[in-house]
Amino acid sequence: MRTTIYFVRHAHTEYTPDELGRPLSVRGKKDAERVAELLKNKNISVVLSSPYMRAVETVAGVAKAIGTEIKTIEGFRERLLSGQSVDDFSTAIQKVWKDEEFAWEGGESNKDAQARGVAALNHVLDIYKGETIAIGTHGNIMAIIMNHFSEEYGFEFWNNLEMPDIYKLSFEGLELAEVQRVWSRS
Template sequence: MKQIYVIRHCEAEGQPPEAPLTAKGMKQALELAEFFSTIEVDRIISSPYKRAMDSIQPLAKNIGVRVEADARLTERILSDHPMPDWFEKLRNTFEDLDLKFEGGESSLEAMNRIVEVVEGILHSRDENTIIVTHGNLMSLLLKHINADFGFEEWKNLRNPDVYLIKYEENKMGFARIWE
């Protein structure tokens, strides 16, 4: 059986790649490290964005596992142009996975990036892997596994949030494990 823990980063000061964690986010990173202190972890793969890397560093340091940065785990770009109605446009991309806005990527394109990471994990020897990513990308992975996971579920994600994906006998399922 493979277990993949998918973590949405802790609270951050903004959206740019270099945005640091807030003081609350730094405390949350320590809480994540404590949460995982009794869980075996073979591998950690993270978005290279500062908020994602900083969310997992306390745990990585505690357990002596190197964090692998993987650009496929970066946040999805909805558009490279300002969109005052971005919330509604994002909602539409959960209904039409091929919908794409100028300078952005479709839900399907973003989903394929994180699914590639998961498929690599499934073909590795590692049994317990952590992925640290961003809310939209995380929700698209969960939607890939269960098509019912949609916009409303994305809205209910927290910073941080943790889902456990279990893969056994060619079956995949997930559950939220962060309270």
């Protein structure tokens, strides 16, 4: 029995330090409307999301189009890179991708974030077996989860994601059978 997951990386935001409450930008809201248009006829029966506002807002139109509520799942929240601001984000993120067990003070290693994300995904695959699910999430945790199934979803993959971005993952049980990119800016 095939289960389909549409991982939806959140649309564009204007940066604020409020991770939980950061909303979409004007551009992000327009792109979220496109996400809803792209996904409304994909037989989605469940809409899940990270609890972060930008992820919820990105899939809200999908939930509205199919007449359902969004259920938030903590396991799909963005990885915590560090407990405080980092001076050089690029260097900090490269370091955690190079060493999956390394964590900045107060942050999550890729290994720990992956364990959290994959556990959430496995739970979803178990509960919603055979269904089609949209999941609003974040670039880093999405790439880290996908990296669990194939090393091709590593740092370069994450670095080339768009805001938003959509990947369709097809599963046979807990085994990843197929990946297809759905989003296109054009």
